[in-house]
Amino acid sequence: MTQTSTKPKVWVLGNGQLGAMLTHAGEPLAIDVRAVDIMTPTDDILPLAPNDIITAEREQWPESALSLQLSTHPHFVNGPVFSRLADRYSQKSLLDQLNVPTAPWSLVDDHTKVETLYQAFGPRVLMKRRTGGYDGKGQHWLKQAEAGDIPHDWRNLAIAEQAINFDEEVSLVGVRTREGQCVFYPLTLNLHQDGILMASIAPLARLDHLQAQAETMLSAIMHELEYAGVMAMECFRVGDNLLVNELAPRVHNSGHWTQAGTHMDQFQLHLRALCGIAIPQPQVNFQCVMVNLIGIDNDPRWLSLPNAELYWYNKEVRPGRKVGHLNLSVPNLTVLTNSISALQTWMPNQYQAPLAWILAEFTKS
Structure with a gap:
């Protein structure tokens, strides 16, 4: 346009x-x-x-x-992309077609035997509903040691994946214009807890050597789909190799850090691509930490932090529900450490491990 x-x-x-x-x-x-x-x-x-x-x-x-x-x-x-990627069967089939690495998998149908899954994928197999299911929902573990079996109402509605012993989870958020130009943010390091994204950190210099690999993978996917707009690719890192876990044809939770960390966030990038507006490479202004707010009440003390930006979604607070997020810019380690220390005092027990994870990442020797 x-x-x-x-x-x-x-x-x-x-x-x-x-x-x-x-x-x-x-x-x-x-x-x-x-x-x-x-x-x-x-x-x-x-x-x-x-x-x-x-x-x-x-x-x-x-x-x-x-x-x-x-x-x-x-x-x-x-239009056609949403249904294709919403179904994990057609999403995984696309990845295989493009030779984009992903966890070994198979469709679970009327003829699938649990013993065959264990033989193919090992003693732990993760079943995922083909559609729906997010933030840890729509998943079922089969464990050979516990004589696990396929739920009767999951056949033809699920895929089975090999359990991946990954080192950590990362994601890449990128954009493709209608003309085929692709632009990417730096890789983001993510921490999930009970299947829900709790925190993200970007950029990280130690992930730089994986950037080209990730961009090649996501470029191939967006080009094949003739996609226009922002897409997110969640990956497992296994050593120096990435395996695609999920694709999202939209702006994404793990890209929220771009609101504070860059001069052009993922939401503006998506609109620019849709409307044919120029897209230069987004400039990173700060390292940034994003903390998801899950099932907790709004705390006015968060806004007293000198590096915090609050996005409150104005939803009813319920356990496990995303009700907002905090972006913490990182001008220096002292500012970040002080803010995380304050949040450790103010936030409930479920946040202690994620906040400690953030501090550990920034204080590694």
Whole structure:
């Protein structure tokens, strides 16, 4: 899309926190971003114009008159990609087709025997629902030592993966323009707890030697899909090799650090790609730490930290629910150490291990 005097309008399937942050990112670019609630049943019809652009903050959505109106619009960018990557069977098949490394896997169907899975993948096998399932949901472990078996209602609805003894988890967030230009942020180091992302750190010099490998992998995927916009690739690091764990065709939780750490965050990058606006290489201003806020109440003391930026999603606080995130810029080690020490005092027990992990990463010799 070329720039004109008309303010571009981008509609977002979904009005959760990612839709809200896309809306905020559109304001300095004079892009009118409208995040649409597609979870509440309604007969409303949106005033879509022929040149409006449609994107999504999630891979799946309930079918309704509203979601059909958006998803069948001729400018629904990446329309076929969402369903292809939302299904772990077709996502894994794509990775195999492109020879992009991923954990060995197979489809679980009516003929799959648990003994065959153990023979192929070893004594621990992770089953994942083909669709849905995130933040640790939709997963089931098969353990030979415990005589584990395939749940009867998972057949034809799941894949099975070899358990990977990985060193750590990293992710790459990148963007591809309609013309095929790809731009990437530095690799991000991630810590998960009970399947939920708790903290991210970027950039890290010790990951620099893996950057080209990761960019080659994500470039191949985005080019094959003729993708336009931001995509995230979560990986296991095993030595000096990366294995793709999951792909997300959208802005991503592990890219939130870019809001404080770079001059152009992932939300603006996504909108630029959709609307045909120039995309230079984002400049990193600071190292940054992102701490997810999971099922805890808003604490006004967080904003007293000199390096903290709070994004509060204004959701009902429930156990296991993402209700916000903190970005902590790292101008120097003293500032970071003081802020983490304060958070260790203020935050509940579930945060002690992630906060200690952050400090350990920055104080390694």
